[in-house]
Amino acid sequence: MKTSVPFFSALFVLTFGAGTVHAADPAPAAPAVAADKAAAATVVEITVNDSAMKYSVVKIDAHPGQVLTVRLRNNGTQPKDVMGHNWILFKAGVDIDTYTAAASSAKAEGFQPKALADQVIASIPLLGPKQSGEVTFTCPKAPGTYDFICSFPAHNLLGMKGVLIVK
Ligand SMILES: [Cu+2]
Structure with missing residues:
Protein backbone atom coordinates (compact mmCIF):
# COMPACT_ATOMS: atom_id res chain seq x y z
CA MET A 1 0.00 0.00 0.00
CA LYS A 2 2.67 2.51 1.01
CA THR A 3 4.46 2.24 -2.29
CA SER A 4 1.37 3.48 -4.07
CA VAL A 5 1.24 6.74 -2.13
CA PRO A 6 4.20 8.40 -3.86
CA PHE A 7 2.82 7.26 -7.19
CA PHE A 8 -0.54 8.91 -6.64
CA SER A 9 1.09 12.00 -5.25
CA ALA A 10 3.21 12.27 -8.34
CA LEU A 11 0.19 11.66 -10.54
CA PHE A 12 -1.73 14.36 -8.74
CA VAL A 13 1.04 16.85 -9.31
CA LEU A 14 1.34 15.86 -12.96
CA THR A 15 -2.39 16.11 -13.52
CA PHE A 16 -3.28 19.14 -11.51
CA GLY A 17 0.04 20.85 -10.91
CA ALA A 18 -0.60 23.49 -13.57
CA GLY A 19 -3.95 24.23 -12.01
CA THR A 20 -2.42 25.35 -8.75
CA VAL A 21 -1.54 28.65 -10.40
CA HIS A 22 -5.23 29.41 -10.55
CA ALA A 23 -6.13 29.01 -6.91
CA ALA A 24 -9.70 30.16 -7.58
CA ASP A 25 -10.49 27.32 -10.00
CA PRO A 26 -13.43 25.55 -8.38
CA ALA A 27 -12.93 22.05 -9.74
CA PRO A 28 -9.81 21.04 -11.69
CA ALA A 29 -11.49 17.88 -13.02
CA ALA A 30 -14.49 19.67 -14.49
CA PRO A 31 -13.05 20.41 -17.96
CA ALA A 32 -12.12 16.76 -18.49
CA VAL A 33 -15.62 15.58 -17.58
CA ALA A 34 -17.19 18.14 -19.87
CA ALA A 35 -14.96 17.02 -22.73
CA ASP A 36 -15.97 13.40 -22.18
CA LYS A 37 -19.61 14.33 -22.29
CA ALA A 38 -19.16 16.33 -25.47
CA ALA A 39 -17.39 13.43 -27.17
CA ALA A 40 -20.04 10.93 -26.04
CA ALA A 41 -22.86 13.12 -27.33
CA THR A 42 -21.78 12.61 -30.94
CA VAL A 43 -22.06 8.82 -30.76
CA VAL A 44 -25.43 7.18 -30.24
CA ASN A 75 -28.20 -8.73 -29.67
CA GLY A 76 -30.69 -11.26 -30.97
CA THR A 77 -29.97 -14.83 -32.02
CA GLN A 78 -32.59 -15.49 -34.69
CA PRO A 79 -31.56 -15.67 -38.36
CA LYS A 80 -31.32 -12.44 -40.33
CA ASP A 81 -34.17 -13.35 -42.69
CA VAL A 82 -36.47 -14.07 -39.73
CA MET A 83 -35.52 -11.27 -37.34
CA GLY A 84 -33.11 -8.86 -39.03
CA HIS A 85 -32.98 -5.21 -38.02
CA ASN A 86 -31.85 -2.05 -39.76
CA TRP A 87 -31.97 1.68 -39.02
CA ILE A 88 -33.24 4.28 -41.45
CA LEU A 89 -33.47 8.03 -40.81
CA PHE A 90 -35.83 9.93 -43.08
CA LYS A 91 -35.92 13.41 -44.48
CA ALA A 92 -38.73 15.69 -43.37
CA GLY A 93 -42.14 15.04 -44.90
CA VAL A 94 -41.56 11.45 -45.99
CA ASP A 95 -44.61 9.18 -45.82
CA ILE A 96 -43.31 6.31 -43.70
CA ASP A 97 -46.23 4.02 -44.55
CA THR A 98 -45.54 4.37 -48.26
CA TYR A 99 -41.85 3.69 -47.69
CA THR A 100 -42.42 0.60 -45.52
CA ALA A 101 -44.91 -0.77 -48.04
CA ALA A 102 -42.25 -0.56 -50.75
CA ALA A 103 -39.58 -1.84 -48.35
CA SER A 104 -41.52 -4.98 -47.49
CA SER A 105 -41.10 -6.23 -51.05
CA ALA A 106 -37.46 -5.19 -51.29
CA LYS A 107 -35.91 -8.07 -49.40
CA ALA A 108 -33.03 -8.34 -51.88
CA GLU A 109 -32.09 -4.77 -50.99
CA GLY A 110 -32.19 -5.37 -47.24
CA PHE A 111 -35.68 -3.82 -47.15
CA GLN A 112 -34.19 -0.48 -48.22
CA PRO A 113 -35.48 0.11 -51.74
CA LYS A 114 -32.87 1.96 -53.78
CA ALA A 115 -35.65 3.65 -55.73
CA LEU A 116 -36.59 5.57 -52.57
CA ALA A 117 -33.06 6.31 -51.40
CA ASP A 118 -33.61 10.03 -51.94
CA GLN A 119 -36.03 9.99 -48.96
CA VAL A 120 -33.30 8.80 -46.60
CA ILE A 121 -30.79 10.92 -44.67
CA ALA A 122 -28.77 8.00 -43.32
CA SER A 123 -29.17 4.27 -42.79
CA ILE A 124 -27.57 1.14 -41.38
CA PRO A 125 -27.99 -2.07 -43.40
CA LEU A 126 -29.95 -5.08 -42.22
CA LEU A 127 -28.12 -6.81 -39.37
CA GLY A 128 -28.25 -10.47 -38.47
CA PRO A 129 -27.72 -11.93 -34.98
CA LYS A 130 -24.83 -10.41 -33.00
CA GLN A 131 -23.97 -8.08 -35.86
CA SER A 132 -23.25 -4.36 -35.53
CA GLY A 133 -23.35 -1.54 -38.01
CA GLU A 134 -22.87 2.18 -37.90
CA VAL A 135 -23.34 5.31 -39.93
CA THR A 136 -21.95 8.82 -39.56
CA PHE A 137 -23.96 11.67 -40.98
CA THR A 138 -24.67 15.37 -40.69
CA CYS A 139 -27.97 16.28 -39.08
CA PRO A 140 -30.32 18.51 -41.08
CA LYS A 141 -29.83 22.24 -40.68
CA ALA A 142 -33.57 22.74 -40.34
CA PRO A 143 -34.88 22.27 -36.80
CA GLY A 144 -37.59 19.65 -36.62
CA THR A 145 -38.48 16.05 -35.84
CA TYR A 146 -37.11 13.37 -38.13
CA ASP A 147 -38.37 9.79 -38.03
CA PHE A 148 -36.22 6.68 -37.94
CA ILE A 149 -37.48 3.13 -38.28
CA CYS A 150 -36.54 -0.49 -38.83
CA SER A 151 -37.95 -1.41 -42.23
CA PHE A 152 -37.95 -5.18 -41.72
CA PRO A 153 -41.58 -6.11 -42.48
CA ALA A 154 -43.94 -5.10 -39.64
CA HIS A 155 -41.20 -4.02 -37.23
CA ASN A 156 -42.05 -0.33 -37.58
CA LEU A 157 -45.73 -1.05 -36.93
CA LEU A 158 -44.80 -3.06 -33.84
CA GLY A 159 -42.88 -0.12 -32.44
CA MET A 160 -39.33 -0.33 -33.78
CA LYS A 161 -39.04 3.36 -34.48
CA GLY A 162 -37.95 6.66 -32.96
CA VAL A 163 -37.21 10.29 -33.65
CA LEU A 164 -34.25 12.56 -34.14
CA ILE A 165 -35.08 15.98 -32.75
CA VAL A 166 -33.00 18.78 -34.22
CA LYS A 167 -33.16 22.04 -32.27
CU1 LIG B 1 -36.30 -4.69 -36.82
Whole structure:
Protein backbone atom coordinates (compact mmCIF):
# COMPACT_ATOMS: atom_id res chain seq x y z
CA MET A 1 0.00 0.00 0.00
CA LYS A 2 2.67 2.51 1.01
CA THR A 3 4.46 2.24 -2.29
CA SER A 4 1.37 3.48 -4.07
CA VAL A 5 1.24 6.74 -2.13
CA PRO A 6 4.20 8.40 -3.86
CA PHE A 7 2.82 7.26 -7.19
CA PHE A 8 -0.54 8.91 -6.64
CA SER A 9 1.09 12.00 -5.25
CA ALA A 10 3.21 12.27 -8.34
CA LEU A 11 0.19 11.66 -10.54
CA PHE A 12 -1.73 14.36 -8.74
CA VAL A 13 1.04 16.85 -9.31
CA LEU A 14 1.34 15.86 -12.96
CA THR A 15 -2.39 16.11 -13.52
CA PHE A 16 -3.28 19.14 -11.51
CA GLY A 17 0.04 20.85 -10.91
CA ALA A 18 -0.60 23.49 -13.57
CA GLY A 19 -3.95 24.23 -12.01
CA THR A 20 -2.42 25.35 -8.75
CA VAL A 21 -1.54 28.65 -10.40
CA HIS A 22 -5.23 29.41 -10.55
CA ALA A 23 -6.13 29.01 -6.91
CA ALA A 24 -9.70 30.16 -7.58
CA ASP A 25 -10.49 27.32 -10.00
CA PRO A 26 -13.43 25.55 -8.38
CA ALA A 27 -12.93 22.05 -9.74
CA PRO A 28 -9.81 21.04 -11.69
CA ALA A 29 -11.49 17.88 -13.02
CA ALA A 30 -14.49 19.67 -14.49
CA PRO A 31 -13.05 20.41 -17.96
CA ALA A 32 -12.12 16.76 -18.49
CA VAL A 33 -15.62 15.58 -17.58
CA ALA A 34 -17.19 18.14 -19.87
CA ALA A 35 -14.96 17.02 -22.73
CA ASP A 36 -15.97 13.40 -22.18
CA LYS A 37 -19.61 14.33 -22.29
CA ALA A 38 -19.16 16.33 -25.47
CA ALA A 39 -17.39 13.43 -27.17
CA ALA A 40 -20.04 10.93 -26.04
CA ALA A 41 -22.86 13.12 -27.33
CA THR A 42 -21.78 12.61 -30.94
CA VAL A 43 -22.06 8.82 -30.76
CA VAL A 44 -25.43 7.18 -30.24
CA GLU A 45 -25.40 3.49 -29.30
CA ILE A 46 -28.62 1.62 -30.02
CA THR A 47 -29.33 -2.04 -29.36
CA VAL A 48 -32.10 -4.31 -30.51
CA ASN A 49 -33.01 -7.93 -29.84
CA ASP A 50 -35.40 -10.69 -30.88
CA SER A 51 -38.22 -10.04 -28.42
CA ALA A 52 -38.78 -6.34 -27.80
CA MET A 53 -39.74 -4.70 -31.06
CA LYS A 54 -38.10 -1.53 -29.88
CA TYR A 55 -34.83 0.34 -30.22
CA SER A 56 -33.02 0.91 -26.92
CA VAL A 57 -32.93 4.59 -27.91
CA VAL A 58 -36.13 6.11 -29.28
CA LYS A 59 -35.26 9.80 -29.08
CA ILE A 60 -32.03 11.45 -30.20
CA ASP A 61 -31.45 15.13 -29.54
CA ALA A 62 -29.10 17.01 -31.82
CA HIS A 63 -28.19 20.47 -33.00
CA PRO A 64 -28.66 21.65 -36.60
CA GLY A 65 -25.76 20.41 -38.70
CA GLN A 66 -24.30 18.30 -35.89
CA VAL A 67 -22.30 15.28 -37.00
CA LEU A 68 -23.61 12.12 -35.37
CA THR A 69 -22.50 8.51 -35.43
CA VAL A 70 -25.25 6.00 -34.81
CA ARG A 71 -24.18 2.47 -33.90
CA LEU A 72 -26.72 -0.31 -34.01
CA ARG A 73 -26.11 -3.71 -32.42
CA ASN A 74 -28.42 -6.67 -32.87
CA ASN A 75 -28.20 -8.73 -29.67
CA GLY A 76 -30.69 -11.26 -30.97
CA THR A 77 -29.97 -14.83 -32.02
CA GLN A 78 -32.59 -15.49 -34.69
CA PRO A 79 -31.56 -15.67 -38.36
CA LYS A 80 -31.32 -12.44 -40.33
CA ASP A 81 -34.17 -13.35 -42.69
CA VAL A 82 -36.47 -14.07 -39.73
CA MET A 83 -35.52 -11.27 -37.34
CA GLY A 84 -33.11 -8.86 -39.03
CA HIS A 85 -32.98 -5.21 -38.02
CA ASN A 86 -31.85 -2.05 -39.76
CA TRP A 87 -31.97 1.68 -39.02
CA ILE A 88 -33.24 4.28 -41.45
CA LEU A 89 -33.47 8.03 -40.81
CA PHE A 90 -35.83 9.93 -43.08
CA LYS A 91 -35.92 13.41 -44.48
CA ALA A 92 -38.73 15.69 -43.37
CA GLY A 93 -42.14 15.04 -44.90
CA VAL A 94 -41.56 11.45 -45.99
CA ASP A 95 -44.61 9.18 -45.82
CA ILE A 96 -43.31 6.31 -43.70
CA ASP A 97 -46.23 4.02 -44.55
CA THR A 98 -45.54 4.37 -48.26
CA TYR A 99 -41.85 3.69 -47.69
CA THR A 100 -42.42 0.60 -45.52
CA ALA A 101 -44.91 -0.77 -48.04
CA ALA A 102 -42.25 -0.56 -50.75
CA ALA A 103 -39.58 -1.84 -48.35
CA SER A 104 -41.52 -4.98 -47.49
CA SER A 105 -41.10 -6.23 -51.05
CA ALA A 106 -37.46 -5.19 -51.29
CA LYS A 107 -35.91 -8.07 -49.40
CA ALA A 108 -33.03 -8.34 -51.88
CA GLU A 109 -32.09 -4.77 -50.99
CA GLY A 110 -32.19 -5.37 -47.24
CA PHE A 111 -35.68 -3.82 -47.15
CA GLN A 112 -34.19 -0.48 -48.22
CA PRO A 113 -35.48 0.11 -51.74
CA LYS A 114 -32.87 1.96 -53.78
CA ALA A 115 -35.65 3.65 -55.73
CA LEU A 116 -36.59 5.57 -52.57
CA ALA A 117 -33.06 6.31 -51.40
CA ASP A 118 -33.61 10.03 -51.94
CA GLN A 119 -36.03 9.99 -48.96
CA VAL A 120 -33.30 8.80 -46.60
CA ILE A 121 -30.79 10.92 -44.67
CA ALA A 122 -28.77 8.00 -43.32
CA SER A 123 -29.17 4.27 -42.79
CA ILE A 124 -27.57 1.14 -41.38
CA PRO A 125 -27.99 -2.07 -43.40
CA LEU A 126 -29.95 -5.08 -42.22
CA LEU A 127 -28.12 -6.81 -39.37
CA GLY A 128 -28.25 -10.47 -38.47
CA PRO A 129 -27.72 -11.93 -34.98
CA LYS A 130 -24.83 -10.41 -33.00
CA GLN A 131 -23.97 -8.08 -35.86
CA SER A 132 -23.25 -4.36 -35.53
CA GLY A 133 -23.35 -1.54 -38.01
CA GLU A 134 -22.87 2.18 -37.90
CA VAL A 135 -23.34 5.31 -39.93
CA THR A 136 -21.95 8.82 -39.56
CA PHE A 137 -23.96 11.67 -40.98
CA THR A 138 -24.67 15.37 -40.69
CA CYS A 139 -27.97 16.28 -39.08
CA PRO A 140 -30.32 18.51 -41.08
CA LYS A 141 -29.83 22.24 -40.68
CA ALA A 142 -33.57 22.74 -40.34
CA PRO A 143 -34.88 22.27 -36.80
CA GLY A 144 -37.59 19.65 -36.62
CA THR A 145 -38.48 16.05 -35.84
CA TYR A 146 -37.11 13.37 -38.13
CA ASP A 147 -38.37 9.79 -38.03
CA PHE A 148 -36.22 6.68 -37.94
CA ILE A 149 -37.48 3.13 -38.28
CA CYS A 150 -36.54 -0.49 -38.83
CA SER A 151 -37.95 -1.41 -42.23
CA PHE A 152 -37.95 -5.18 -41.72
CA PRO A 153 -41.58 -6.11 -42.48
CA ALA A 154 -43.94 -5.10 -39.64
CA HIS A 155 -41.20 -4.02 -37.23
CA ASN A 156 -42.05 -0.33 -37.58
CA LEU A 157 -45.73 -1.05 -36.93
CA LEU A 158 -44.80 -3.06 -33.84
CA GLY A 159 -42.88 -0.12 -32.44
CA MET A 160 -39.33 -0.33 -33.78
CA LYS A 161 -39.04 3.36 -34.48
CA GLY A 162 -37.95 6.66 -32.96
CA VAL A 163 -37.21 10.29 -33.65
CA LEU A 164 -34.25 12.56 -34.14
CA ILE A 165 -35.08 15.98 -32.75
CA VAL A 166 -33.00 18.78 -34.22
CA LYS A 167 -33.16 22.04 -32.27
CU1 LIG B 1 -36.30 -4.69 -36.82
